[in-house]
Amino acid sequence: MAKTKVVVVDDSALVRSILTEIINRQPDMECTGAAADPLVAREMIRTLNPDVITLDVEMPKMDGLDFLSRLMRLRPMPVVMVSTLTERGAEVTLKALELGAIDFVAKPKIGVADGIRQLAQDITDKIRVAAKAHIRRAPAPAPAAAGGAAAPAKPVTMASIGRLSTEKIIFIGASTGGTEATKDVLVNLPADCPAVVITQHMPPGFTKSYAARLDGLCKIRVKEAQDGERILPGHGYIAPGGFHLSVERSGANYIARVQDGDPVNRHKPSVEVLFHSAAKVVGPNALGIMLTGMGADGAKAMKVMKDAGSYNFVQDEATCVVFGMPREAIAAGAADEVLPLQQIAPRLIERLRSTAGMSLNRV
Incomplete structure (x- = not known):
């Protein structure tokens, strides 16, 4: 079996050396080149034709995001970002995922060498996933309306579903590729939709920035979940990195439970x-x-949800970055509908409206 060819791009000679060592220890991959800046990397990509590149977020001569943006427009390929555990690092990483990076590795701000060595398994796992992932080209600019202004979005509401918004809760699970997939679902939900509770595989330090980014894009309010807070309609709650998120009942209310x-x-x-x-x-x-992601996390529990009466939507293979978790959910018999990503929010709204109609007819 041919080895996965990897090019490492990082301005730190120490980091390049460690990543090269980690990659070359794997029987199924090899580091075919290591570049100190994007300009050198550009030539290496042309001559070495790697399967995956690892890319530092902050680079000399050309910003890592600028390089990634050009790469995904001109020669789309799997990219794993190497980020720093800082607030700016989190914001830049989220932008990189938006531009088409498959995943990221968060290196510590201090003790970088030991930190990266401890992340060896995570790094190589993500390279393997990236090598098989579906690649997205950088998104094209939104079409402008006449006169050059962006076309206004058509307002959407749940259209008189009454008390249903307080009774229903939407649950989303996602991993690799899921930051953008979840965003694509949430931005199409109306401000008066039921509460949305989300577990996205992310490390500590990134979920707060992710929630803030979504809050600025969506009609619903989005935040990092806090233990004991009431779960409200028109709000989205992101599981904090490094903690499990679940829901509990407290009298007539649902509350978030955030626990180690x-x-x-x-x-x-x-x-x-x-x-x-x-x-x-x-x-x-x-x-x-259930959205894009590697592995099987949540598949069995989604079948338990279905057995308990939930209605479940699963993203189809064609629109997944990685068709792991959705495939396992389908195999477990957990899916009521398997849909392209862009159809999930409209079908969800349609389902809620039809359910509301049935409730009204029974009154």
Whole structure:
């Protein structure tokens, strides 16, 4: 079997050396080149034709984001970003994922050498996933309306679903490729939709920036979940990195439970934990969504949700960056509908409206 060819791009000679060593220790991959800046990397990509590149976020001569943007427009290929655990590092990394990077590795701000060595398994796993991922080209600018202004978005509301918004909760699970997939679902939800509770596999230090980014883009309010807070309609709650998120009932209200604990399916936060709580606490008032991601986290629990009466949507293979978690959910018999990403929010809204109509007819 041919080895996965990797080019490392990082301005630190030490980091280049360590990443090269980690990659070359793997029997299924090899580092065919290491560049100190994007200009050198550009020539290496042309001559070496790598399968994957690792790219530092902050680079000399050309910003890492500028390089990534050009690369994804002109020669789309799998990219794993190497980020720093800082607030700016998180914001830049989220932009990189928006531009088409497959995933990222968060290196510590201090003790970088030891930190990267401790992340060796994570780094090589992400390179393997990236090598097989579906590549997205950099998004084209939105078409402008007459006169050069952007076309206004058509306002959408749930259209008189009454008290249903307070009874229903939408649960989303995602991993690799999921930051953008989740965004694509949330930006198409109306401000008065039911609460949305989300577990996206992300490390500590990144989920707060991710929630803030979504809050600025969506009609609903989005925040990092806090333990014990009431779950409200028209709001989205992101599981904090490094903690499990679940829901509980407190009288007539749903509340968020944010807790430490052992990883589940190697993940913390874990989709399995969130979906099990959905089945136990919300039952037939839950709607489940499984988006792109590697592995099987949440698949079995999504079947438990379905058995408890939930209605579940699963992203199809063609629109997934990685068709791992959705494939496992389908295989487990957890899916009611398998849809392209762009159809999930409209079908979800349609489902809620039809459910509201049935409720009104029974009154």
